[in-house]
Amino acid sequence: MLKDWKKIQGPEEQELEKRLHNARELLAKKQIEIKERKLPVLVVLEGWNAAGKGSVLGKVIRNMDPRFFKVAVMDKITEEELRKPFLYRYFIKIPEAGKFMFLDGSWMDEVTKGYLKGELKEQEYKKRLQSIKRFERQLTDNGYLLMKFFFQIDEKEQKKRLELLLNDKNTKWRVGEDDLWQNRNYKGCMELYEEYLDDTNQGTAPWYFIDAKNKKWAELQMLETLIKNIDIALTNSSHAVHILQNLFPINPIADLADISLDKMLSAEEYSKQLQKYQKKLRELHNELYRKKVPVIIAYEGWDAAGKGGNIKRIAGALDPRGYEVHPIASPEPHEKARHYLWRFWNRLPKTGHVAIYDRTWYGRVMVERLEGFCSENDWQRAYNEINEFEKELYDWGAVIIKFWVQIDNETQLARFTDRQNTPEKQWKITEEDWRNREKWDLYEDAVNEMLQKTNTSFAPWHVLESNDKKYARIKALKIVIHEIEKRL
Numbered sequence: 001m002l003k004d005w006k007k008i009q010g011p012e013e014q015e016l017e018k019r020l021h022n023a024r025e026l027l028a029k030k031q032i033e034i035k036e037r038k039l040p041v042l043v044v045l046e047g048w049n050a051a052g053k054g055s056v057l058g059k060v061i062r063n064m065d066p067r068f069f070k071v072a073v074m075d076k077i078t079e080e081e082l083r084k085p086f087l088y089r090y091f092i093k094i095p096e097a098g099k100f101m102f103l104d105g106s107w108m109d110e111v112t113k114g115y116l117k118g119e120l121k122e123q124e125y126k127k128r129l130q131s132i133k134r135f136e137r138q139l140t141d142n143g144y145l146l147m148k149f150f151f152q153i154d155e156k157e158q159k160k161r162l163e164l165l166l167n168d169k170n171t172k173w174r175v176g177e178d179d180l181w182q183n184r185n186y187k188g189c190m191e192l193y194e195e196y197l198d199d200t201n202q203g204t205a206p207w208y209f210i211d212a213k214n215k216k217w218a219e220l221q222m223l224e225t226l227i228k229n230i231d232i233a234l235t236n237s238s239h240a241v242h243i244l245q246n247l248f249p250i251n252p253i254a255d256l257a258d259i260s261l262d263k264m265l266s267a268e269e270y271s272k273q274l275q276k277y278q279k280k281l282r283e284l285h286n287e288l289y290r291k292k293v294p295v296i297i298a299y300e301g302w303d304a305a306g307k308g309g310n311i312k313r314i315a316g317a318l319d320p321r322g323y324e325v326h327p328i329a330s331p332e333p334h335e336k337a338r339h340y341l342w343r344f345w346n347r348l349p350k351t352g353h354v355a356i357y358d359r360t361w362y363g364r365v366m367v368e369r370l371e372g373f374c375s376e377n378d379w380q381r382a383y384n385e386i387n388e389f390e391k392e393l394y395d396w397g398a399v400i401i402k403f404w405v406q407i408d409n410e411t412q413l414a415r416f417t418d419r420q421n422t423p424e425k426q427w428k429i430t431e432e433d434w435r436n437r438e439k440w441d442l443y444e445d446a447v448n449e450m451l452q453k454t455n456t457s458f459a460p461w462h463v464l465e466s467n468d469k470k471y472a473r474i475k476a477l478k479i480v481i482h483e484i485e486k487r488l
Contacts, residue, residue: 001201002152020220026227027227031064034099034234035098038337039097039145040144040145041099041144042101042145043101044148046108046109047149047150047152047210049158050153050162056215057102059219060219060226071102074089074103074110084348085348085395085396090107092342106148111132111196137202138339140205141241143237146205149225155187157213158182240375243381243384246383249456250457251455253455253460256447261408261466262467264468264470265474274477277478278477281314281480284485285317293488294351295401295484296357297357298357298362299356299403300405300447302405302443303412304407304416306405306469309469313473314480318354322352323354323356324349326347326357328357328363340364361386362450362454364379364386365386366447390454390458391458400459401479403464408467
């Protein structure tokens, strides 16, 4: 792909200046339209070191309103980022609707450099390629305009530029060992870049090559390509997206109506088992931290099913320095303006830590589906997107434990009534809870579909029979212990 790319002859100086002037003004106007139409734009700048990415970007953004774009330099990975999944540092950078994010460097640089230097084995490199393609597809499926530019210069031009920088005491600091290494190994890098660019050149997120020998011409190429693709994206913004077939192994799971809810524990047996299993979980938490294994515990279930009490018994066994409980409510405006998984990527634990979610990303296929907060195309796509998300977490090394806390309709009514009639419990019941009860059958259908489509081998569902809360709490503790021991 890169080897076959043919340079386009740039215009004469006078024509170049004229087109640059027009393109700069037009991009500034397009920025206003993007803001009004709430189109999020992610622009990735990749290419050879010393190809001029930074200087060209500085000129491209010169006429833009700085309130509605950000620039991030994705070079050194921080200690915090090393303890999160590979894509974490990129996913959290995605822009809000109506804004630009420019990334100087990206996931391409990280994985190709890691592979070329032997830090990534071939199997891990190929796995990350799949992650990247899924990530880029998810962004474009969810309405993002993703623009990927590769700045091309030849080996001689790169060497000349590096020598110029090294010979000036004011710019010498800009040349690092990585830059020199890349030039010494230009041919080997070219081979891998060719393969990478070909593998990740997707229809909705293609690569655009920039002839970077002349900086003004490079700027014009980038500006005109941006403008053209912004126009296309604005025209196509209302189009539905193809629903992909799930490719992950799915295990069969019973419908909610077929689950027996008569399981119970006596108060004496509950007290004895609670002490026993909390002690065991406390010991395992120390081993998790030592071996740097992250744990993600996701709770979904009916209102008044006992999620809070269940979470409390799990958390009570953990070192408070090594876990966090995330109560998930309706998204805040800045969260709603991004990919729906963005707020969950932001809440992932570090290695060795435990994250407990009181409601989760599954809101997309339940509340958002039934209350009309997203389109049918959105929630239909979400099953596969969620499976992909959980696969990323599993491949990272996380233990993923998903609970559905199940009660019957009569038990929920009794608990609602108790809350309504008990002053110190009235804060737990809202008008919305009563309204949702009227949609019990619709929610049950949605939950059954969710369980059937996301009960993967790497992130299976566990149903907690919670008509008796004591039984559900002990069952949850046993499952958490079992899943952690299995991974350790």
